[in-house]
Amino acid sequence: xxxxxxxxxxxxxxxxxxxxxxxxxxxxxxxxxxxxxxxxxxxxxxxxxxxxxxxxxxxxxxx
Amino acid sequence: xxxxxxxxxxxxxxxxxxxxxxxxxxxxxxxxxxxxxxxxxxxxxxxxxxxxxxxxxxxxxxx
Amino acid sequence: xxxxxxxxxxxxxxxxxxxxxxxxxxxxxxxxxxxxxxxxxxxxxxxxxxxxxxxxxxxxxxx
Amino acid sequence: xxxxxxxxxxxxxxxxxxxxxxxxxxxxxxxxxxxxxxxxxxxxxxxxxxxxxxxxxxxxxxx
Amino acid sequence: xxxxxxxxxxxxxxxxxxxxxxxxxxxxxxxxxxxxxxxxxxxxxxxxxxxxxxxxxxxxxxx
Amino acid sequence: xxxxxxxxxxxxxxxxxxxxxxxxxxxxxxxxxxxxxxxxxxxxxxxxxxxxxxxxxxxxxxx
Numbered sequence: 321x322x323x324x325x326x327x328x329x330x331x332x333x334x335x336x337x338x339x340x341x342x343x344x345x346x347x348x349x350x351x352x353x354x355x356x357x358x359x360x361x362x363x364x365x366x367x368x369x370x371x372x373x374x375x376x377x378x379x380x381x382x383x
Numbered sequence: 384x385x386x387x388x389x390x391x392x393x394x395x396x397x398x399x400x401x402x403x404x405x406x407x408x409x410x411x412x413x414x415x416x417x418x419x420x421x422x423x424x425x426x427x428x429x430x431x432x433x434x435x436x437x438x439x440x441x442x443x444x445x446x
Numbered sequence: 447x448x449x450x451x452x453x454x455x456x457x458x459x460x461x462x463x464x465x466x467x468x469x470x471x472x473x474x475x476x477x478x479x480x481x482x483x484x485x486x487x488x489x490x491x492x493x494x495x496x497x498x499x500x501x502x503x504x505x506x507x508x509x
Numbered sequence: 510x511x512x513x514x515x516x517x518x519x520x521x522x523x524x525x526x527x528x529x530x531x532x533x534x535x536x537x538x539x540x541x542x543x544x545x546x547x548x549x550x551x552x553x554x555x556x557x558x559x560x561x562x563x564x565x566x567x568x569x570x571x572x
Numbered sequence: 573x574x575x576x577x578x579x580x581x582x583x584x585x586x587x588x589x590x591x592x593x594x595x596x597x598x599x600x601x602x603x604x605x606x607x608x609x610x611x612x613x614x615x616x617x618x619x620x621x622x623x624x625x626x627x628x629x630x631x632x633x634x635x
Numbered sequence: 636x637x638x639x640x641x642x643x644x645x646x647x648x649x650x651x652x653x654x655x656x657x658x659x660x661x662x663x664x665x666x667x668x669x670x671x672x673x674x675x676x677x678x679x680x681x682x683x684x685x686x687x688x689x690x691x692x693x694x695x696x697x698x
Contacts, residue, residue, distance in 0.1 A: 321562070323449065323486070323516040324533075327614060332541060334432055338440055340540035344513075345438030347536040351529035352521060356437045360449070360486075362390060363433035369586055370615035373510070374608045375597030377590055384499070386638065386675070387470075390449040395478060397621055401629055403477035407450075408627030410473040414466035415458060419626045423638070423675075425579060426622035436447070453677060460558055464566055471564030482563045488516060489559035495649055496678035500671045501660030503653055512575065512612070523684050527692055534690030545689045549575070549612075551642060552685035573688070575642040576659075584667060592666035596639075599662040603655035604647060625636070 321358040322348050329378060330365035337363055384421040385411050392441060393428035400426055447484040448474050455504060456491035463489055510547040511537050518567060519554035526552055573610040574600050581630060582617035589615055636673040637663050644693060645680035652678055 324344060341361050349356045368379035387407060391400075404424050412419045431442035450470060454463075467487050475482045494505035513533060530550050538545045557568035576596060593613050601608045620631035639659060643652075656676050664671045683694035 321486070321518075323488070325514045325516075326537070327512040327514075328541070329510075334440075336541055337432065338443075340537055341435035341440060342438040343536035343540050344533050345435065347532035348515070348529055351532050352517070352525055359435075359437065360447070361435040361438075362429050362449070364427075364429075364616075365433070366614050366616075369589070370617070372593035372597065372611075372613040374611065375594035375613075377586075377593060380590075384455075384675070386453040386677070388451045388453075389474070390451075391478070392447075397629075399478055400621070401632075403474055404624035404629060405627040406473035406477050407470055408624065410469035411452070411466055414469050415454070415462055422624075422626065423636070424624040424627075425618050425638070427616075427618075428622070460566075463558065464569075467561035467566060468564040471561065485561075485563065487561040487564075488555050490553075490555075490679075491559070492677050492679075495652065496680070498656035498660065498674075498676040500674065501657040501676075503649075503656060506653075510612070512614070523692075526684065527695075530687035530692060531690040534687065548687075548689065549573070550687040550690075551575070551681050553679075553681075554685070573644075577640045577642075578663070579638040579640075580667070581636075588667055592663055595662035595666050596659055599658035600641070600655055603658050604643070604651055 321360070322352065322354060324348065324359065324361045325364060326361065327364045327366060329368055329371060384423070385415065385417060387411065387422065387424045388427060389424065390427045390429060392431055392434060447486070448478065448480060450474065450485065450487045451490060452487065453490045453492060455494055455497060510549070511541065511543060513537065513548065513550045514553060515550065516553045516555060518557055518560060573612070574604065574606060576600065576611065576613045577616060578613065579616045579618060581620055581623060636675070637667065637669060639663065639674065639676045640679060641676065642679045642681060644683055644686060 345359045371378045408422045434441045471485045497504045534548045560567045597611045623630045660674045686693045
């Protein structure tokens with residue numbers, strides 16, 4: 321019963337996130353030979369102010 | 384000094400969450416013979432759109 | 447369907463950890479009025495070398 | 510640059526885990542229209558003693 | 573390519589959080605002899621209602 | 636009372652990790668004007684087999 325946490329920058333549409341949850345569930349189910357119903361996914365959205373690469377927040381890198 | 388993270392669907396009352404934090408702290412303190420003051424709990428609330436079971440978001444499963 | 451992650455220093459007996467998992471499950475089920483079967487707990491054990499308080503690893507604080 | 514954490518019971522072959530990492534990366538890249546190189550996955554393996562459903566460790570449920 | 577997650581009570585200024593992300597990145601880069609660009613930080617802010625010490629939410633302890 | 640989780644590839648010396656924990660604690664304490672004793676760090680080490688970039692495990696990328 322795999323648990324999957326996906327951390328992304330906020331702003332994607334629910335349609336994209338919904339597709340992602342289904343496609344990732346299928347990918348895990350097939351790769352591990354696991355039942356789809358046993359797979360749980362939690363999406364964690366993070367603000368560009370709260371995500372840094374090389375010490376700089378994404379909100380500044382995008383400027 | 385146990386650290387506990389509890390991920391739940393958003394929407395519960397603060398009263399329920401407060402009870403849960405106290406009861407879980409007591410359960411861990413007694414089970415591990417640990418001091419209550421050393422126990423930290425963080426609640427993470429997740430939208431029904433961001434939690435999937437079997438690839439379907441909870442917001443759709445509830446319909 | 448709450449997900450609970452409990453991070454503790456390694457070294458507790460499986461008996462203690464088993465008690466803790468049952469007692470925490472009961473505490474969450476009662477506090478949130480949730481079904482026990484819907485609750486998942488993952489214990490994450492950490493070495494004393496990998497846990498710091500005030501910048502000092504627990505392995506040094508215990509000396 | 511999505512970050513993905515996958516928690517599974519220990520014991521799967523590296524071949525299965527490798528397939529899973531590639532397939533999940535592809536699923537996320539396609540669903541979010543993101544570059545594959547920007548996607549990071551971390552697998553966290555958990556012992557059956559440290560994973561509980563309904564308060565019972567998986568190691569007991571499997572007996 | 574270290575991944576760092578920092579959980580704090582909400583309410584700090586973006587200036588403080590930006591300083592923290594840069595300073596932590598530098599600290600990790602120097603300590604591990606790692607490239608700054610390879611380091612990612614995610615800040616997770618938690619409400620005082622959702623963070624408990626000794627079973628009491630911070631929102632009550634502050635009163 | 637910030638909580639910090641640092642995920643790195645396994646293999647660094649304890650000396651490096653100890654330096655990192657002290658330096659990160661100092662960086663967070665100064666940036667947030669927080670007490671050092673209130674800061675907790677957990678290091679999570681991951682095998683090269685369990686960390687993928689672009690879908691490929693680090694153990695293959697290093698070959």
